[in-house]
Amino acid sequence: MVKPIGSLCNLDCTYCYYLHKGDLLQQAATPRMSDEILEQHIRQYIEAQTGDEVVFSWQGGEPTLLGLDFFHKVVELQAKYKKPWQSIENDLQTNGTLLDAKWATFLKQHNFLVGFSCDGPARLHDKYRMSKGGEPTHAKVMAAASLLRQYDVPFNALCVVNRENAKYPLDVYRFLTRELRVWRVQFISCVEPRVFRDIAPQHWDAASLPIVGTAQAGPAAEDSVVTPWSVAPDDWGRFLCKVWDDWYNRDYGKVHIDLFETAVAQSLGWPSQRCVSSEFCGKGLALEYNGDVFACDHYVYPEYRLGNIGETHWGQLAYSEGQKSFAFSKRDSLPQYCQQCLYLRLCWGECPKNRLVRTPDGKVGLNYLCPGLKKFYGYIQRDMPEILRRVRKDQPKKV
Secondary structure, eight states, X not given: OEETTTTOOSBOOTTOSSTTHHHHTTOOSSOOOOHHHHHHHHHHHHHTOOSSEEEEEEOSSOGGGGOHHHHHHHHHHHHHHOOTTOEEEEEEEEOSTTOOHHHHHHHHHTTEEEEEEOOSSHXXXXXXXXXXXXXXXXXXXXXXXXXXXXXXXXXXXXXXXXXXXXXXXXXXXXXXXXXXXXXXXXXXXXXXXXXXXXXXXXXXXXXGSOBTTSGGGSSSSTTOSBOTTSOOHHHHHHHHHHHHHHIIIIIXXXXXXXXXXXXXXXXXXOXXXXXXXXXXXXXXXXXXXXXXXXXXTTOOSGGGEEEETTTSOXXXXXXXXXXXXXXXXXXXXXXXXXXXXXXXXXXXXXXXXXXXXXXXXXXXXXXXXXXXXXXXXXXXXXXXXXXXXXXXXXSOOXX
């Protein structure tokens, strides 16, 4: 995930986990990836790929602040370094507020897939997603969506499920699929430890982490382990169950929800489509505007810096011993409580950054969302046999 403008953004979302990186990493006041680092990144990233498809993911901050000239340079460099048998794909995660006809024309011409950040209807979206001046942003998002539809630019929805919108699962889901009119939805749980601005994941004081199920293991308590806007574990489970029912009864086969599709895939013994529910992690490395590489998009802290592409090749950093250790520790650090869980192979402890609570017997390493995840994975077992029967039936016969 490339952060070509660092943490710089034109919005001031309450729950943003990245805005503080400018101070934490002592970034420039106006961070911007130089032409030299951009070319190093594109060349090295392509060199390190062995597959037929190379996917570039552009994120922020807000990457559209860089302007179109930057992205014209991107596609020119990709064409320059692409191997003859390779195809190049780009995806752009944006809040959508700066898109116009020129942007839409470019995105369509170069086949960019756009990820839109939208948290549901205006009353829910605007609760936490405000401009720097404190103005609501929902109307601008809807205008941008209309523009992209006009230019036939494909876009998906990324929805952050927080303490507020988690209480309205059907309002959120039906808005995204019927009003925003997307057929691919990514639900991201909003989980942020209170100390996220200063302390890196897994560097918390273990003795201070609460036991699962206690008041401190939820967002309402004054001494909670998480921020007040984080989703409550039970609300996360309830949200997913309600959306699952609506999806299964009305949208099965028509709407792709990554978390649901992955649960089905893993139930068939196939690989997870999401890093957070995979057995190992480590494939979501983050590149900052100055060439620094970090172990993960959610681990952009000095403790997890792997190096700089100006000094060490991307491929070496991605397969370094430090990154391998980071990847395998996801599985290897799971407490016995998780290893004995019925849903281990659907969950794998979810994202390590959320392992903020202790097991009932006091062991560290349990995911803050565990009660909600158990609720969801248990709930869908009712429908899973029929879904798996359908999937197997639709699989092509082996000759």
